[in-house]
Amino acid sequence: MARKRTTTRIVVSTVSAWVVGFIFFFPILWMILTSFKTELDAFSIPPKFLFFHWTTENYATVQERSNYVHHALNSVILAGGSTLIALLIAVPAAYAMAFSPTKRTRGTLMWMLSTKMMPPVGVLVPIYLLFRDFNLLDSRIGLIAVLCLGNLPIVIWMLFTYFKEIPKDILEAARMDGATIGKEMVYILMPMAVPGIASTLLLNVILAWNEAFWTLNLTTSTAAPLTVFIASYSSPEGLFWAKLSAASTLAIAPILIIGWFSQKQLVRGLTFGAVK
């Protein structure tokens, strides 16, 4: 009896999980499917789910009519550049906090994280004016700096939690053998922290890739990444939906892949460590 009820429960839960999962995935799926339709099929009534004329012409058109590759390249440069610089700054910082902690370490960390909680509009005007005065508007360098600073607290904090798990004794042993701080970090700490650094890197790439507040307000075309490109397209007017879907699909494709591997880090980073 009890067993039967358990089976029923599992069946019911599995079915509802499928249903909810489908609903959740539907918008993404539909966007991907639409990107392979002709503009006519995209609006056919009733909607064609799988049995339509598959075409890749939208992808070709997107590149022809606009400088898609340019914006995609910007996205890669901005996400990659800001992540690498953030890591360069954050590894020493996290090292210092994880291996020579003081009474104030926890407070410093929380303070750093708290800056990430503030709405960015609070600093928009001064940053904008600085950018204008230093001729950084619509430049990749300026944007890399802002994105890097914006995500730095999370990067430091993630690395800190990973470094914490590395036994201090190993570093101390290296120290006894006369390794300098630099050597200790590069040859002892880094190899052990590779998984942690890799997850932090993935998380930051996703965050920087998706960032839209600063990219929308500080760029127009030269340095504009995919988010800006798609936002500027965002009035489909009923005619270009398939093409817009193609552009969006290309923009989310890397995220779909990276996201699969780094969901845990995503949760960890976005909850400021409430969930590990």
Place this chain on the structure above:
Amino acid sequence: MPALAIRNASSKAVLLPTVVVMIVCFYGSILWTIYISFTRSGMLPSYSLQGVAQYVRLFHTARWHTAFANMFIFGGLYIVAAIVLGTLLAILMDQQIRLESVFRTIFLYPLAMSFIVTGLAWQWFLNPTMGLQHFVRSLGWESFTFNWIVDRNYAIYTLVFAAIWHGTGLIMAIMLAGLRGIDSEIWRAVRVEGIPRWRAYLRIVIPMLRPLMVTCVVLLAIDVVKSYDLVIAMTKGGPGTSTDLPAKFVVDMSFERANIGLASAGAVIMLIVVLAAVGPYLYFELGRKNR
């Protein structure tokens, strides 16, 4: 041991640049914004103080009222719905279903999407002439109407739908972690006592997860105050200004209306709202960890 002292000092030194940059960029900018909010600044910053005039003006601006009220409507509905749905999903995931990790990934996928893509997908889905309404009508239900996104009274609620889709996975993950942390003794006791499962969840398990729920509320509240890109991608604040949010108001005031003073006043109010939401939480969180 002087070597150790040097080591400690040098490890402080590597931390210094980060701290300095953060203090200058972050606090410097915020202080500047606060200062400007008390000046007459228009298109360009001016540094002569004029008291709280910008704030008075701000609260006499109808558009700010809409934006500010929208933040609470949007935020309230989004937070409640995301937490309820997220908790239900977490309970569902906790029933030993097959392929659990696949489902978990699917629920988390929206979270990895940018708000721009999210807004775009939902804008299209809710558009009366292209999306849901069009589809249902084509099935033969001619009178079906779902045009909230173009109705100034209801457009703000469409933002809630998109935000829920985006954020529920995060709550699910938090609550699932909480559910997994529940002592198995409690479940054994529930079984022995013969308490129905749904009651056990409602009366025993969920109350135990209250601290996690508080975390969820704070995290979502931070997101709500920050919301900007979702509105831009989905409604651009329209129809009219009916879906304006404070962040969009501030950006528009800064650039389109060239009124830095008023924009800064709005930004300061937003900072205060975030502080009100986060401050007590951080305080207790820090207090708990230190003990």
